[in-house]
Amino acid sequence: QLQLQESGPGLVKPSETLSLTCTVSGGSISGGDYYWNWIRQPPGKGLEWIGNVYFTGGANYNPSLKSRVIISLDTAENQFSLKLTSVTAADTAVYYCSRAVRVWGQGTLVTVSS
């Protein structure tokens, strides 16, 4: 059974870079025609799609975040990652990773604060 698990710092300082990793178990990240996604949800607000990376490595981003986001695959580690630069308090959210629409991680809260 495919499982995804987000990991990374729970606290990031303003203006720094938020870095998260999604570790995939129970299946290969390069073993199929899938989009691997990052989604976030600020406290008390709705879901926001951040971007995704295709199994070939090509990435696609939310236009509102595109200038600050990089999503990449690490097939050797069976992981994919999110980097969000120049963070502010508005980037405080629960961050989820997913495979397409059907399999989601449990989410990790990232707080941006000094």
Place this chain on the structure above:
Amino acid sequence: DIQMTQSPSTLSASIGDRVTITCRASQSISNWLAWYQQKSGEVPKLLIYRASTLENGVPSRFSGSGSGTEFTLTISSLQPDDFATYYCQQYNGLSPWTFGQGTKVEIK
């Protein structure tokens, strides 16, 4: 970019009611639409994908319909476990994916 407009934003209903939530896309997305249910503090749960395909284990009182730009999620007989927030999401290939704003289903 494709915008998703979900309505209503809040819905008050009683147990046993038939409930319908609508999602409109700013351009055609064929049937690349998913519906999720989210309860407070929980991971969104996939209900419907490809606009009308029920995810494994989801009760049959949930159904989805539509294609192109107009989509609906229907709960045929609202149950106590269904009070939650519902989101639509378009996932039209290489276009940026987007979520609707959410619909909170409350007890009337």
